[in-house]
Amino acid sequence: MNKRLTQNLSSQYIEAMNRLNSKSARQRIVAYVESYDDVLFWRTVLSRFENESRYFEVMLPSHKTLERGKKSVLMNLLSQNTGNSMIACVDADYDYLIQGVTPTSRTIISNPYVLHTYAYAIESYQCYAPSLHNVCVMVTLNDHRIFDFEEYMKQFSQAIFPLFVWSIWHYRRSIYGEFTITDLNHIAELGSFSIHNPLLSIENLRRKVRNKINTLQHRHPEAKDSYLKLKKELIDLGVTPDTTYMYIQGHHLFNKIILPIVNRVCSRLVQEREDEIRRQAVHDTQRRNELSCYTNSIQDIPQMLKKNMGYQESTPFKRILMDAERILNPKQNENP
Numbered sequence: 001m002n003k004r005l006t007q008n009l010s011s012q013y014i015e016a017m018n019r020l021n022s023k024s025a026r027q028r029i030v031a032y033v034e035s036y037d038d039v040l041f042w043r044t045v046l047s048r049f050e051n052e053s054r055y056f057e058v059m060l061p062s063h064k065t066l067e068r069g070k071k072s073v074l075m076n077l078l079s080q081n082t083g084n085s086m087i088a089c090v091d092a093d094y095d096y097l098i099q100g101v102t103p104t105s106r107t108i109i110s111n112p113y114v115l116h117t118y119a120y121a122i123e124s125y126q127c128y129a130p131s132l133h134n135v136c137v138m139v140t141l142n143d144h145r146i147f148d149f150e151e152y153m154k155q156f157s158q159a160i161f162p163l164f165v166w167s168i169w170h171y172r173r174s175i176y177g178e179f180t181i182t183d184l185n186h187i188a189e190l191g192s193f194s195i196h197n198p199l200l201s202i203e204n205l206r207r208k209v210r211n212k213i214n215t216l217q218h219r220h221p222e223a224k225d226s227y228l229k230l231k232k233e234l235i236d237l238g239v240t241p242d243t244t245y246m247y248i249q250g251h252h253l254f255n256k257i258i259l260p261i262v263n264r265v266c267s268r269l270v271q272e273r274e275d276e277i278r279r280q281a282v283h284d285t286q287r288r289n290e291l292s293c294y295t296n297s298i299q300d301i302p303q304m305l306k307k308n309m310g311y312q313e314s315t316p317f318k319r320i321l322m323d324a325e326r327i328l329n330p331k332q333n334e335n336p
Contacts, residue, residue: 026052026053026054026055027053027054027055027085028054028055028056028057028085029054029055029056029057029085029086029087029328030056030057030059030085030086030087031046031056031057031058031059031086031087031088031089031115032059032060032061032073032086032087032088032089033058033059033060033073033088033089033090034060034070034073034090034091035060036060037122037306038058038089038091038122039058039059040307041122041125042058042089042115043056043058044309044312045089045115045320045321045324046058046089046324048321048324049324049325049328049329054328058089061073070090070091070093070104073088073089073090074088074090074104074107074108074111074114086113087113087114087115087327088111088113088114088115089114089115089116090108090114090115090116090117091116091117091120091121091122091250092108092116092117092118092119092120092121093120093121094120094168094171094181095108095109095116096108096109096116096118096237097168097171097234097237097239097247098168098171098172099172099233099237101171101172101174112327113327115320115323115324115327116320117316117320118238118316118319118320119246119247119250119314119316120246120247120248120249120250120253121249121250121251122250123250123251123253123254124245124246124247124250124253124316125246125308125311125314125316125317126254126305126306126308126311127245127246127250127253127254127257127258127305128246128308128310128311128314129149129150129152129153129154129245130149130150130310130313130314131308131309131310131311132149132258132262132308133145133147133149134308134310135262135301135304135305135308135310136262136265136266136269138299138304139262139266139269139298139299139300139301139304140266140269140270140273140298141273141294141297141298142269142270142272142273144269144272146195146265146268146269146272147195147198147261147265149261152198152202152261153245154242155199155202156202156205156244156245156257157240157241157242157243157244157245158241158242158244159202159205159206159209160184160187160188160205160209160244160245160248161239161241161244162209162213163184163187163209163212163213164184164234164239164244164247164248165227165230165231165234166179166212166213166216166227167179167181167184168230168234169223169226169227169230172230178219179216181249184248184249185248185249185252185256187205187208187209187212188205188248188252188256188257189256189257190205190256190257190260190261191204193260193261193264194264195261195264195265195268238315238316238319243315245257246314246316254305258305259301259302259305262301262305263301266301270298273294274291274294277290277291277294278291
């Protein structure tokens, strides 16, 4: 029964391959990720740790069935990993914040060969508020700052934080059927949003949050002490009231919150630039040529968000780098 060796990759196998190379050759470390979209993000992390003695190859775990996802990365591969030539790089989702309630969560927070995002997902980083103005500039080539993304997402986070604590409270107790991530997402939708008066959407969000919290408090009157304890723990884990948006579901944040806002802002910036061209054009031919040139220069918004790398100064990203340093340079981290 012939099986290709690549179908049964393990850390021991990769280490054996490395030993077959000359001693001067660099060690190959395989980093398995959940999907194609994750490759660039984790390459951005791991390239900082390449040197004359090692390099990384970031890839999906399956070579035969195209199976993807966290389960494939963790369960099918890391169960074989007892060396240091294979690591897993995954989205944290809620697994980091529920702190070992499920087997996957226990693996995420305790396996020494797992790197995770801390924030919910890679999309969370692509939506990092301080970087969004630059995304708009990349799309529109207009550097006029007409919307304060940082302040808006701070207000959004403060509004949703008390309900987010309730969400984790339910998942910690495995009663998430009473209040699911989908339920939280539905409340976190912006509905009608205007860049002229963005705080209207925040006030609407606060109203929906208050209504849901009243329902949950009525349903769980005994939860006050455990809720307050969890609130403090989540802050200690990195979920501050000002940055909660980084920890809600990444796809929802990207598609239902940030993308609509960026669309509105970019549309206004494009209109502003086109009006400027019309005012300054000396004649119709120049106007048409300039408008055509500008239109051809405008970039696709979702693609620019996906290519956004302005998150590298964020606190969760720095925590990933610290974990990578601990895993990849253990001797340097040993106390004398």
